[in-house]
Amino acid sequence: MEQAIDIILLGFLVVVAIAVVKQRDLFASVILFGIYSLLSAAIFVSLDAVDVAFTEAAVGAGISSILILSTLALTSRNEKPSSHSVFLPLMVVLVTGATLVFGTLDMPAFADPEAPVHKHVAPRYIQDSYQEVGMPNIVTSVLASYRGYDTMGEVVVIFTAGVAVLLLLSSVRHKEDELSNLTDLKHHPILLNVAQILIPIILLFALYVQFHGDYGPGGGFQAGVIFAAGFILYAMIIGIDEIRKTFTPKYLHWLSVTGVVLYIGVGIVTLLLGGEFLNYNVLAEEKLTGQHWGIFLVELGVGITVTATMLSLFLSFSEVRRTP
């Protein structure tokens, strides 16, 4: 039964991918790409990877569609027809794909329990994670404790990406012109009331996801994205001025730096207390309490950086207009 569902969902994925490529209207491509991300999230669920599905649903099907739409506002809506023949790119793609498939023939079978990757660290994580780290969600314990150094690199990458986009966008900033004849969504009572009810719920759900990552799917990355989504909903329906006054660019920059500094700071504190870098055992008298505190603080750092980076990206996109 699960295999049949896997095959059907993958078939849907192929159909949507072909439809995305063949579209000329780029709005339609964005919408179909949202459906594609949603199907990927469903496939991850059926492959039992719940945290990845969570992140894919939050980022791929939600935020990245809005980001691509913001970029489309700066470029044109329809794709120009291509003027070169497709034979050479097709040959390159086919040769590369064939080489990759040939490379996988030597790999062990999918989900083979005798494969080398399943015999070294994976059994140790699965068997000892609850005694050494003390939380039921093994994904969070691997992400934040066993492989905490990699996650620190990821946080720094998110911060750097935000900095790079801000550098690029600051060179095309124009003065804000009057947006006349804009149908203000605020004057629809339905949208206003629904938004007033939903925005606190979305922010509360983001807090739940942030702190529930120890016991179920969740964690800092997903929580940061949901926070940003709640504020974007506010800016879309009620108005962007309050958001700009609350989250000034300087404040957002300081926030994203704070998240990274919090993460690295935990590592430095563990160094000063006598352990290795990011070894949470030394943070408290009891090993498990130290692990809990360490994971709590680093997930907080991740959530803060992701929220601040997403919000600063969106706010800087909103100040740019297409040159007429």
Next chain:
Amino acid sequence: MILAITAIALLVAMAMTLLRAILGPSIFDRILAANAFGTKIVLFLGVYGFLTERPDFLDIALLYALINFITTLAILRFFESGVLFVKSDEESN
């Protein structure tokens, strides 16, 4: 057994929605199909969680029921006026 029938019915409905998203002659048909596809996936995740005896998936369904709304509103906003955010009026505060 009945859960499997419900899952299959939801998959068939998703296939028909995809067909409408690919065929639909206007952009509004596609936005409608994307919105309805989101609802079907939320229901499918709930049924699938019960099929495999793991109700952890409900968090993802809860998340997507909220995010789908934001994405649809953003697309409609863009289509209508070309920008994403509005300035709040002073007199309506």
Next chain:
Amino acid sequence: MWELFILYSSYTLLLLGSFLSLTFGLGLLRFPDFYSRTHAAGVADTLCAALIIFGLSLQSGFNLVTIKLFLILIFLWFTSPTSSFTLASTAYRSGYGIKNNSSKRAE
């Protein structure tokens, strides 16, 4: 005895919900116009979701899973009709599909 009654009523609700979702798919494909397709989508968002979620919650008893299912239902009931309303209102204002006033932006 009581458990059997709950199980069978849950099965009935799930079967009705799956029938409605098939109706929704058929309606989405066969209706001739965009505005009539929003009616088909409206059925799926409200009644089909309610039937399936009630059916699932009867099978799981009184615990956190049922609360989450009802939260999903409430959020679906809040957001899907609002999206349909905004979509239809935007399409109407841009003049799509109204006789003697066709819009070029939607093609």
